[in-house]
Amino acid sequence: MSELNKEQLADLQALVKARVSVLSPETGISIGSSGPIKRDELIAHIEAGDEIGRQFIAMDWQFLQSLKTGEIYEAIAQYS
Amino acid sequence: MKLSLNIPKFILITRPQGDKALKYLEVWSQKIIEVAKKKGATVLDLHGPRANRKEMEKIIRKKDPDLIIINGHGDYDSVTGQDQEILVKADDNPELLSGAIVYAISCRSAKILGAAVASRGNRAYIGYTEDFVFLYNESKIYHPLEDEKAKLFLEPSNQVAISLLKNHSALEASLSSKQYFIRNIQKLLTSDNKSLENSQFISALYWNFKNQVCLGNGEAKV
Numbered sequence: 636m637s638e639l640n641k642e643q644l645a646d647l648q649a650l651v652k653a654r655v656s657v658l659s660p661e662t663g664i665s666i667g668s669s670g671p672i673k674r675d676e677l678i679a680h681i682e683a684g685d686e687i688g689r690q691f692i693a694m695d696w697q698f699l700q701s702l703k704t705g706e707i708y709e710a711i712a713q714y715s
Numbered sequence: 716m717k718l719s720l721n722i723p724k725f726i727l728i729t730r731p732q733g734d735k736a737l738k739y740l741e742v743w744s745q746k747i748i749e750v751a752k753k754k755g756a757t758v759l760d761l762h763g764p765r766a767n768r769k770e771m772e773k774i775i776r777k778k779d780p781d782l783i784i785i786n787g788h789g790d791y792d793s794v795t796g797q798d799q800e801i802l803v804k805a806d807d808n809p810e811l812l813s814g815a816i817v818y819a820i821s822c823r824s825a826k827i828l829g830a831a832v833a834s835r836g837n838r839a840y841i842g843y844t845e846d847f848v849f850l851y852n853e854s855k856i857y858h859p860l861e862d863e864k865a866k867l868f869l870e871p872s873n874q875v876a877i878s879l880l881k882n883h884s885a886l887e888a889s890l891s892s893k894q895y896f897i898r899n900i901q902k903l904l905t906s907d908n909k910s911l912e913n914s915q916f917i918s919a920l921y922w923n924f925k926n927q928v929c930l931g932n933g934e935a936k937v
Contacts, residue, residue: 654914654915654918655915657911657912657914657915658850658912658915659912661852661853661854662850662851662852662853662864662912663735663736663850663851663852663853663856664848664849664850665735665736665739665847665848665849665850665851666822666846666848667822667846668788668789668790668795668799668822670733670734670735670736671734671735671736671851673853690845690846693845694846694848694918694919694922695915695918697918697921697922697925698917698918698921698922699918701921707900707921710897710921710924711897711900711901714890714893714894714897714924715894715897715898715901
């Protein structure tokens with residue numbers, strides 16, 4: 636993710652925010668050591684670009700890349 | 716070196732209480748305890764306030780457990796117990812864990828602490844190199860075992876300990892857990908359920924799958 640320029644990071648941030656927005660509002664998310672958060676709190680973290688927001692963006696980035704490269708399908712083939 | 720004799724085994728598990736994430740880990744760990752008891756193991760349950768450093772050190776020195784399961788918050792170099800007290804830290808007391816197979820259901824700890832523990836002795840450390848992420852349903856907070864969202868994450872996680880208790884090696888237990896994460900990804904991909912949330916669940920499952928590691932002696936057994 637560190638290789639992304641400012642514009643790409645902004646696009647990714649918007650994409651992840653849109654993806655999180657489809658979670659139901661009563662979804663709790665446990666990420667990091669500061670305790671679990673609700674969907675709307677996570678969106679605020681993503682908008683703020685703080686540590687929790689960056690961690691979640693990194694997670695989604697890995698997933699989106701795995702779709703693009705096909706790595707997730709290789710993992711499914713290997714482990715199923 | 717531990718001998719595989721047919722004698723009762725000691726399983727130490729920490730179950731600190733505090734926020735909702737800890738509540739889920741605390742309750743879902745009961746399933747591990749049930750399996751351990753069925754297998755004839757003696758469970759040393761550091762529950763709630765007992766999940767502190769002093770108690771943990773005392774019990775490990777006295778009982779020399781075969782398997783240590785740590786639930787709690789963590790960081791790259793540490794794992795914590797009740798009130799986020801640091802139980803084990805890489806540059807302080809990693810040797811405390813080096814006589815057992817360890818499974819840390821905790822964020823990040825495999826990266827530095829796990830490596831420090833695994834480099835001592837000939838046992839194994841299974842954990843996560845980055846945050847262990849799970850999603851849950853806030854309306855199920857008083858009934859975590861009925862939470863189908865959390866189940867997607869915590870069953871594959873529990874599989875590490877359950878597999879170890881069934882006499883599989885550390886590496887086999889980790890692979891079994893990873894297969895479980897992938898199985899749940901497949902279930903979501905092929906499900907008739909068209910919930911928009913599924914893609915986010917898959918993202919988190921894949922993250923945990925990628926970040927779970929087995930360090931040290933992968934052939935070690937409980």
